[in-house]
Amino acid sequence: MRGHADHPARRAGALLNAVTTPPAAPAGARRSDWSTLAKLFPYLWHYKWRVLAALGFMVCAKLANVGVPVLLKELVDRMGGATGMSTAVAAAVIVPAALLLAYGALRFTTSLFTELRELIFAKATEGAARKLSLQVFGHLHALSLRFHLERQTGGMTRDIERGTRAVNTLISYSLYSILPTLIEFALVLGLLALKFDPMFVWITLTALVAYIVFTVSVTEWRTQYRRRMNEMDSNAHGRAIDSLLNYETVKYFNNEAFEARRYDEHLEQYRRAAIKSQMTLSLLNTGQQLIIATGLVAMLWRAASGVADGRMTLGDLVMVNALMIQLYIPLNFLGVLYREIKQSLADIDKMFTLLEREREVADASGAEALVLPEQGPPNVRFDDVSFAYDPARPILQGLSFEIPAGKTVAVVGPSGAGKSTLARLLYRFYDITGGSIRIAGQDIRQVTQASLRQAIGIVPQDTVLFNDTIAYNIGYGRTEDPGRPGERGASREEIEAAARAAHIHDFVSAQPLGYDTMVGERGLKLSGGEKQRVAIARTLLKNPPILIFDEATSALDSANERAIQAELQSVARGKTTLVIAHRLSTVVDAHEILVLEQGRIVERGPHAVLLEKNGAYARMWALQQSVSDAA
Template identity: 75%
Template sequence: MRRAAALPEPAASPGAPRSDWATLQRLLPYLWDYRWRVAAALVFLVAAKAANLGVPLLLKELVDRLAPGPVDARALLVVPAGLLVAYAALRLSTSVFTELRELVFAKATHGASKRIALEVFQHLHALSLRFHLERQTGGLTRDIERGTKALQSLVSYSLYTIVPTLVELGLALLLLGAKFDMGFVGITVAALVVYVVFTVSITEWRTQFRRRMNELDSRAHTRAIDALLNYETVKYFNNEAFEAQRYDQGLDEYRRAQIHSQNSLSMLNTGQQAIIAVSLLAMLWRATSGVVEGRLTLGDLVLINALLIQLYIPMNFLGVLYREVKQSLADLDKMFTLLAREREVADAPGAVALQVSGVTVRFEDVHFAYEPARPILHGVSFEIPAGRTVAVVGASGAGKSTLSRLLYRFYDVSGGRITIDGQDIRQVTQDSLRRAIGIVPQDTVLFNDTVAYNIGYGRTGATRDEIEAAARAAHIHDFIVAQPKGYDTVVGERGLKLSGGEKQRVAIARTLLKNPPVLVFDEATSALDSANERAIQAELKSASQGKTTLVIAHRLSTVVQAHEILVMDAGHIVERGTHEALLAAGGRYARMWALQHRRPEDTAQDPHGHQVA
């Protein structure tokens, strides 16, 4: 009896969104590398705000100097002129310090953004095949795009708007308290508290609408991308109107969410303006009363009014800023959730590079299931001796292609083990393992690039001569040079500009160029006509000389030269032997051979017109 084996569980789905503070903590290490730039940017920020606060002080002095009353004529000419020059200098200083702040910090913002985007890209490639089979490409790319932009927005809003506003607010309160009475400070603080509480409360309530908008946006985008990627299928079934209707439905749901969001935004803006208007009225009433009573000058009134304008103009955008910061944190959290997703297939601690010598591959009592309730392989054991070819045949769904996926470690076995030269492939690095294997898959997908690029992808850095040699070996060189652009011909999205047979020959050339010690041919000639199949079979046989080769096939004529043939059914090996031995045994393989080589006139039919063996 076979031992019970734990079946692989799907990768954990992302959990609930983490807190904003947790997201910020996750972000800080990326900015810590630029801490000196952050410090310099903060210095320039404070300098810019100090210069900005100097402007209303100069206005006060200018107004007081020009107030009616006996003055020295020379002072009346010289002093205001000097104040005007100082006023212009402060205005210029504010702009200079602001630009210096952005100049210094730009490298930090874009550097951190680039680093995160690269890490997410690398991590997505490191995730298992199960994740990529379950993903929705449109929504995933949208999340990555929004997350990358969110970092830049978050830094921009916080360092360039929120932090400067807080610095300016602190300096203004100090100025009001030092030059005037605490009543002005009290009114300002009370107004700000009410403003912030109102803004945060309404914005938190509005977040549900923005989140819903993003979900609907991603859904509509995913539908559009899927429809475009499956362009031919849409055309085959005349479903252009159906796809347009689905996309329109998604856009309509998105539009309704936008309207809800806009209505709540209008309510937020109206409330904010009411709070600002009341506080302005209270401050200016108190300042005007002071002027009338002689406690304050006209310059003081101008100073207070200018301070309030400088404070409340950025405060007008607090709701927008808070919402955008919250949304940026949410978008960043989605991207960090992708980074936090555990790899289902990861290198073992202390994994070493695969040491290749004779290259003997063994499957030892291998059990596997994509889902716990649906086992695929049941105790499969066989050996591919070094330099030999083993073929696996059987009906669709028998588990043949699963063998190649397990050999590549797209998944890990749930029982037993796979070894190469005695080394368990789970104990070696995935990079070294996959460098030792080359595959011609049944479903060939090409990059939307040139033919030369797609063939050269088998070994990046290969010369044009080596690429052409591989193309000749795959019998596609003549077709390529017959094209107007030759090897610079672009193959289109997923290679759709090429026929199935042409794509498969490109895949064969790519694998021949890689020239690994282990070869896997998964229905490598299924899309070829008989003449090309025979020619390619000769090339594949030549390429397999001295290499350990696993051939997966439906057409038995392609495996007759194999050193051993395995017949699989429902995840079990039911027969094994050479072509001649299996024919002589008269079992399942012999019946498959007879069925594939039967002449049409020899095929019997039942009373309903169905073919019978």
């Protein structure tokens, strides 16, 4: 039998926008295969009794498998002694019925123990894959916003998919193929050494060593082509997903042909690598068959000579032939198995490398939950805060202000001044480089991130929705009952009440499926204003003590903006609120307005006071009023 060909990876995977490839590790930085196995071992050893039971069944299966040729020899020898007798006499006298039954029982037992082994070990295999996949998924959510902003959607989905599959592949091939073959080989060598002269053992060992050395050497050499295939496949997959996710942009600029050419360039590179891989696979298969054929011929020649000399029986010749065929059949797949195991180890290593990626933002040792005041909302204070995404380009420079409990502070200023960065720092998507941010007197770096984010609600400028129903996206604001973790906390009535407050209930009710209407990938079936109102509704449903409105009404028309602005002011009453805005008309009622320029506060005060100063805020107000009048 020939080794399996390299099948192209499927290109029609689901368009996931969850994870992507981290920066590639330097060549040679990959851990050793033994180190990867050592890291995987605890996931399997969690099911140690199943592992041990599976190994026991595997040994029993191989004992039964080796016993089949032995019984076959006995049957042939007994039949050989029946020359000249009638068939009836031979069947009734010379060939004991027990021998036939034992032969059939061994055949059945081999399959039985093999199936029991797979059945017992299935839970361990699937459990290890599930645990590892869940750990990777959780770790990806724990990584910083910087990691997710730098990702390339599509590439890592392929790596994660391969890594999860690799756990099953590695365990299946090693436990179900490599280890059983080694056990069977040891049993066959022992049997040959006991029953025949040492030459049989040396022929078998020589053929095996030659086979393994040739297979490993050629497989190692051709791994570069297999790796190149995977790289090209990931690149093509990433290119396709990136293009499809930006479908509208492609249409806007009439670049379908350009995208097709770029995709085809990756496919052509993949095709060339696949052809080279197939050529080397053919070389591997041919060499393997030559070694196997040579070893088999040498064994049968030795056995036939023994029969001719009277040192061996015809049954011995049949047994040797059956043992060799039984042994060489799994060896035919050694090249494929070795390559797949090596590839699986590499894929699993990528997952472990991702798991070992340091969290840029992590809970401090001994961090406790944020303690909120028993009565009323907390205050928020930025004290001499400095921050930079890149050390060479500071964003915030010694920023200090306070949002008093239950008050609203607005931040305005030109693009790039650092306004939205304030929201990201308050959520602790990044850690500040200087100063402190305190909620109710507690440094947010000393409390758990989960409790911090539970206390804050945000309506972002760019709303991205799940590809699910409107009800699901609104209800996402409160997915659990605080008193009963794990149980959904928002009823349909509460979801509809939040939708009414966000002025989207009438729109939803007008849809044929109502709240069960699907919003599409990233919510693209809804307009910008509709998406933003869904975001407002789910934040209202969360009902946190601290609110952030980051251009919360930027995608709304004037009529809806005024209506929702009034609702937001009502919702913000009695809550500590940070409003980030470009439109100054939306912040005139704020208790204090901060004018931010180049990461510094250049003006501060209520709307009327800032207008009287006739400074930066007054100029921005006059400019926006003139634009509004012209429109």
